Amino acid sequence: MSAPLCIVNPYEHGGGAEYQISLLIDALVQAERYDIYYLARFADERERTRNYRIVRIGGGGKIPRLGYSMDAAALYRALSKIRPRLIYQRVGGAYTGICAFYARRHGIPLIWHVAHDTDVARRSLDPGRNFLRVRLEKWALNFGVRRADCVVVQTQHQARLLEKNFARTADAVIPNFHPAPRELLDKSGAVTVVWIANLKPWKQPEVFARLARSLRDCHGVNFVMVGAAAGAGANQAWQQSLMTDIAAAPNLEYVGPKSHSEVNELLARAHIFVNTSAHEGFPNTFIQAWLRDVAVVSLNVDPDGVLDGKQVGIIAHSEPALSQSVRRLIEDAGARAAFVRRAREHALLHHSLRNVQDLTRLIVSRGGSAG
Numbered sequence: 001m002s003a004p005l006c007i008v009n010p011y012e013h014g015g016g017a018e019y020q021i022s023l024l025i026d027a028l029v030q031a032e033r034y035d036i037y038y039l040a041r042f043a044d045e046r047e048r049t050r051n052y053r054i055v056r057i058g059g060g061g062k063i064p065r066l067g068y069s070m071d072a073a074a075l076y077r078a079l080s081k082i083r084p085r086l087i088y089q090r091v092g093g094a095y096t097g098i099c100a101f102y103a104r105r106h107g108i109p110l111i112w113h114v115a116h117d118t119d120v121a122r123r124s125l126d127p128g129r130n131f132l133r134v135r136l137e138k139w140a141l142n143f144g145v146r147r148a149d150c151v152v153v154q155t156q157h158q159a160r161l162l163e164k165n166f167a168r169t170a171d172a173v174i175p176n177f178h179p180a181p182r183e184l185l186d187k188s189g190a191v192t193v194v195w196i197a198n199l200k201p202w203k204q205p206e207v208f209a210r211l212a213r214s215l216r217d218c219h220g221v222n223f224v225m226v227g228a229a230a231g232a233g234a235n236q237a238w239q240q241s242l243m244t245d246i247a248a249a250p251n252l253e254y255v256g257p258k259s260h261s262e263v264n265e266l267l268a269r270a271h272i273f274v275n276t277s278a279h280e281g282f283p284n285t286f287i288q289a290w291l292r293d294v295a296v297v298s299l300n301v302d303p304d305g306v307l308d309g310k311q312v313g314i315i316a317h318s319e320p321a322l323s324q325s326v327r328r329l330i331e332d333a334g335a336r337a338a339f340v341r342r343a344r345e346h347a348l349l350h351h352s353l354r355n356v357q358d359l360t361r362l363i364v365s366r367g368g369s370a371g
Contacts, residue, residue: 003085005034005363008075008095010068012054013044015198016284017091017115019260020176023353024088025052027360037082041071055082067133068094069140076102084108086367089144092119097140100147109366112148113359116281120145120153120161142166150366152359154282155303172362177355178287180348183268185293191218191330192270194294196226196263196285197277201238203227207276207299207319209245212252214323218330221251226266228257267292271336272329274322277301286313290347293340297325312343 007025011018021038028034029051036052041063043054057074064070075095079087079102089099090113103110114120119141145151145162150171153159159170193215195208205225212223225246229239246254258266263285267273273289275298282303289296296313299322307313314329316322329336 002033002035004037004082006037006039006079006082006084006087007052008039008087008089008099009091010040010063010093010095011042011091012038012040014042016176016281019284021090023177023179023356024359027353027356028363031360031364033364037084039075039078041068065130065133067130067137069098069133069136071095072098075099086111086363088113088363089148091115092141092145094137094140096144096148097142098144100144103149104147109149110144110147111150111152111363111366112144113152114154114158114162114281117158117161117279119281120158120165122165150362152362157304158281172358174355174359174362175351176282176284176287177351177353178284178291178347179353181264181268181291183264183292185268187269187271187293189269190220190222191272192222192224193272193274193326193330194224194226194266194270195274195276196266197275198257199227199229199239199242201235202278204276204278204299206242206245207322208274209242209249209252210319211274211276211323211326212249215327215330216249216251218251218327221330223249223252224266224270225252225254226256226258226263264288264292267294270294272297272326274326275299275301276322287347287351290340290343290351293344295329295336295339296343297322297329306346310342310346311339312346313339 007021009021025036028036037055038052039055039057041057043056055078057078058071075098086108087099087103087110089096096112099110145166152172152174153170154176159173162168162170197203199205208225246252267288273294273296275283278300280301286296298307298315302308302315307315314325316325
């Protein structure tokens with residue numbers, strides 16, 4: 001008899017954390033021991049085949065004004081109905097605390113997986129939202145972090161933050177994982193510089209627009225921005241200012257949101273990937289770029305110092321240095337080739353699907369298999 005296992009996350013689809021969850025589910029399904037339930041407020045509305053059961057929390061719709069804490073009763077009821085053997089929760093927030101409360105009351109393990117550095121930091125990811133909402137989310141998250149049976153981190157830096165801010169040791173450090181690329185890599189076209197992320201203030205897409213403008217003298221170079229804009233009413237003034245910045249860069253094309261496979265196809269033809277985020281966890285786009293021979297340049301994010309330490313990318317620290325670094329890689333194909341060779345080897349060694357097997361074994365060891 002299969003054991004019920006619940007995976008809990010606000011979104012079923014969307015960003016890097018959700019992609020990692022999808023790969024984990026595939027590995028768990030192959031184990032043929034689990035009835036997998038995915039509990040999420042926002043589900044993929046497309047008609048498609050799933051290898052798990054989706055359970056909607058809170059009826060969909062907009063995020064409640066006071067955040068995911070308002071889903072406490074609905075999430076608790078759903079868990080009570082399923083009666084899981086184990087809960088796996090990713091992305092820090094109110095759901096972390098709700099899952100921890102349920103797990104403690106019912107004597108089952110909760111595995112919590114850090115998705116972002118701010119999950120284990122004192123600051124919140126988005127301090128600009130409703131003050132009470134931010135406080136509720138952070139309180140519930142901290143409650144959950146302290147009571148989770150097992151905490152998995154992506155990087156040693158996150159492990160240090162967990163120790164510093166929560167006085168607990170990470171149970172496992174498991175880097176993000178990706179399958180080997182299936183796309184045909186074709187770098188014969190014009191040099192293409194890409195930026196890929198959802199358009200959020202902390203991702204700082206306006207920096208990429210300014211970068212494109214600063215390099216408009218690089219003739220024949222394409223700058224491409226990929227990402228979904230926030231919904232109506234969310235940071236509206238900032239969104240309007242961003243679109244003005246994009247329009248002011250004649251060499252920049254904004255193509256809107258793309259699927260994971262479409263992003264990989266773009267990277268298979270691209271030459272340089274730029275990250276402008278103020279902070280991150282471990283960007284999945286780094287790994288996607290490394291595996292597809294795309295040189296990585298980052299403004300601020302260098303998880304565990306790997307870009308600089310392993311020479312698999314460039315960390316700029318400032319906008320002028322970002323512009324200089326990208327210009328160098330545009331003009332020097334040899335320098336690009338050296339970075340992409342080291343980066344591809346690094347990604348294949350440290351970010352393969354072997355890591356998802358480590359995570360699967362951890363789940364089994366914590367009680368997620370059938371009895």
